[in-house]
Amino acid sequence: MPHGSPTSGVGRVVAGRYVLLNRPGSGGMGHVWLAHDRRLECEVALKELVLRETEDEPERTARVARARAEARHAAGLRGHPHVVTVHDVLEHDGLPWIVMEYLPGAVDLRDLVERDGPQPPAECARVGLAVLDALTAGHERGVLHRDVKPANILLAPDRTGAPYARVLLTDYGISVQPDTGTAGLRGKLADVRSLAVVPTGKGWEAARGRVVCLVLGAHGPVYGPLDEHRKEGTAFADTATMQKRDCLRVPSARDALLVPSSGAHDQEVLGFTRLGAGVTLARARTESDAACARDVPPRLYGFDPSGYQAASWTSEGMWKTGAHFVVCTVRRQNGGTMEGVGP
CATH class of the missing domain: 3.30.200.20 (Phosphorylase Kinase; domain 1)
Structure with missing residues (x-):
């Protein structure tokens, strides 16, 4: 043999x-x-x-x-x-x-996608949330998996026989624990969970099949510079990449740069609002500040109305897709920096 x-x-x-x-x-x-x-x-x-x-x-x-x-x-x-x-x-x-x-009838996600092709958005969200839940449980015990990939995600029938109902993470072969030579790692592990926003009906067509996925940490969304993933000083080419609580340096009316919240910044992202389907991009650029002041007022985030006002950012990409989303920010009324202020 x-x-x-x-x-x-x-x-x-x-x-x-x-x-x-x-x-x-x-x-x-x-x-x-x-x-x-x-x-x-x-x-x-x-x-x-x-x-x-x-x-x-x-x-x-x-x-x-x-x-x-x-x-x-x-x-x-x-x-x-x-x-x-x-x-x-x-x-x-x-x-x-x-x-x-033993998991009879199980298949790993890699083989499933190779065989059946891309999965529906709702199924992707279900699998992703299950894996994140497993990772969170590991992080709470100080265990970092380090090898999350489709081949290590199993889909198996449940007790009713429904195929792929169970989502299971496997293969902790290269996982690490802080008490085994990685001192201080546990303090850096976030309680990470995700929120998947899946459009329906006409919204799915307008979004061209894209799903919004927000990665949430222990205190809300992950934001600000993140090593090589979101470099400090990066200019935003599209508002779609702006995250809530991002801090911006604004050298001109059309330029916004990502900066740490601990340093001087001109604006902070508070949230988002959506303008009507009939609103053109040119019109949005004149009306978005008022829309943000109405829908995402800075006072609800702890900013004193006597010293702060709503501001906004729009981008061509949001109008090309038909999404019409506006990023709402806050800034000082006198145009000064916001280092060390806010809620």
Whole structure:
């Protein structure tokens, strides 16, 4: 039998208890087996760590440590509805094996999309929210997954038999924990959740099939400069990329630059409003300030009306798509900077 064949090892008994039946999958860390638990008379999934002959001793030691860490981290999330349950970790022939729940009829998201194509927006939102819920549970325990990808997201039937009803995150093989050499990481982990806004009817056509996804942290939306993702000083080419609570430096009436809220800034984004379908872009640029003062008044955000007033930003992109959204901001009435002020 060639080494690595899906049937190589079938019938082998692991730890005197688990009989290997077949090998439905493999990954970077090893093989996943369907096995029969002779003690409990049920089927389980076993993850086998496979070491490569080219690995030196330090590499082998690191991979064994990673496998043990995966079992420990995933076991800490046992019972979460969106994490594959780990029942046990055992040693066999000097290597760790992970005993997990068996998910008959499961398919990973990568294979599903390759087979059926892009999924409907509502389904994408459902899967995304489930995965974020699993990640949040891990973050609350100080565990960072670090390998979230379609191949590690499983869709499985529920007890009623509804296909793909269960969404489960798996493979904590490269996860980390602050107490294992990443001091201070836990304090940087946000309680991240998402909000997906899916247009309906004519709005879906106007948005050209796009879904708005907001990433929410422990205190609201993620905003401001974020390393390489949103560089400090970046000029906004389109208002669609502005986030609530972003702070702006405004060198001219048509230019807005992203700056940290801790420093001097000219405006702060408070929210958004939408103008009527018949309003042209030229007209919007003269009426948007008044619309924001009416729909997103700064006083509701703690800004004293005697010193602050509503301002706004419009962009051509919002009119090309038919969305007609306006970004509403606040600024000082005298035009001064807003460093260290506000609610």
